[in-house]
Amino acid sequence: MASVMEYHVVRYIVRKALRLQVDEAMVSFKDSIKAARFMRENPNFLVKVKKGMLYCGICGRGPFTRRGLYLHLMRVHADDIARAIESWS
Template sequence: MGFSILSDRLLKFIVKRAVGLPADDIDLQKIVGSSKYTLMRKAVGSVASIIVTEKNGHLRCGLCGKGPFTRRGLYLHLIRIHGDEILSMVEEKYEELVKNYSEITWY
């Protein structure tokens, strides 16, 4: 399985989680593997809370401010317009968490 397929599946999971569509944690574990699951779950949650905002009961893009959107419309907007940006945000957050975790781990 290639990296692009994994990143595509990860992007879809992150955006589903952000807009409130059904996304099960078991799916995330299947995508990233059990060794990366715990830290990746924190990274995904952090990014998901940033990329969607709600104003007056309407969903808006947290990255560019466009909206209002339906859940499905925002899902498509985030994947088509901000997909690469979202993946890089998750990668940065994951690396930050790994660095912090390795600093507090004693060998």
């Protein structure tokens, strides 16, 4: 991952997508607006729900708990998510 700021934006988006507790001070207001628009326009990019179970929207692995999917996305797909956000905006 290129920068600490990108890491915080990716972390913010993943936590929002999984409805985990988010520290709003983690990212700037501008980045939080961008993250909200990204998630609204790409609702199944990170998380897919099949029969009530959570699966990775990028690679299809699962099922996961919310915490497990958070760890998977941050460890395996953080760079992919950062590139997707960068190319989208």
